[in-house]
Amino acid sequence: MKIENIDQLRELYGHPSGRAKAKVLCQLEKHAINFIETSPFLVMSTSSSKGKMDASPRGGVPGFVKVIDKTTLVIPDAKGNYRVDSICNIVETGRIGLLFLIPGVDETLRINGSAYLSTDTEYLKVFTEEQNLPKACVVISVEEAFLHCAKAFMRSKLWDASAQIERESFPTMGQMLKDQLGSKETPESRDAMIKRYKKDL
Incomplete structure (x- = not known):
């Protein structure tokens, strides 16, 4: 059977409860901030105004994503191949989803919110230690932040050397x-x- 509406979906899966439901935060706290500042890698998810999806990897030294305050993150737009798929989507819709990973840690951190591309000096100056300074950066307003359980990484054995x-x-x-x-x-x-x-x- 093809699942065609939310009622059918919920009949199949039910609803979240307890910790799974309560864990979604509207701003960053000490553990989310520590996760971001320890992470050298994330997956950036965006969508165009026509619904074209994109998921793009972003990486750097741990803490390459800067925490400005409890609701603001800044990601440098490192030099790439100039396809700028994700950036085009952000300019069009102003929406973003992030998945932060830390090598050796099976849990991940999910961030959802609004975003825009900026060339403001106040943001670019936080990346002066970068070998190649970014032309622009993505400024994110955090709307949801929550930890994701370890099951996917345990199933995949992603950090296990025996799985390489x-x-x-x-x-x-x-x-x-x-x-x-x-x-x-x-x-x-x-x-x-x-x-x-x-x-x-």
Whole structure:
């Protein structure tokens, strides 16, 4: 059966209760702030005005996302490939969802709220330690903040070394792009790709 409305969904799953329902906060507190300041990686989720979805990885040294106050975060828009899919969506809709990860920690932190792109000096100056200063940053107003349980990471064994594959057994980015694009060029090696990427970190 195709689930077509919320009533059908709730009949199947029921409703959250207890801690699962109560854990959603409207602002950051000490544990959420500590999680953000310890995290070197997040997934940024956005949607265009036409409903086109995007989920994009963002990373840096732990604490690369700056906590301005209990309801304001700033993320540097690090140099990339200029597709700016997420940024376009933010400009169009002003909405964002974030999933913060910490290596070795199975729990994650979810943040939902409004966002806009800014070139204001007051925000950009907090990233002066960056090797490549961002042209702009994403300013987020926190509306929801809550911890997500460890089940997904326990199932996937994401941080477990025994779950890692031999990197050489998996195609390089260069080979995958060559095949996907039907290119006749020699695929870029992993070493060459890493050397090129390091210029923009």
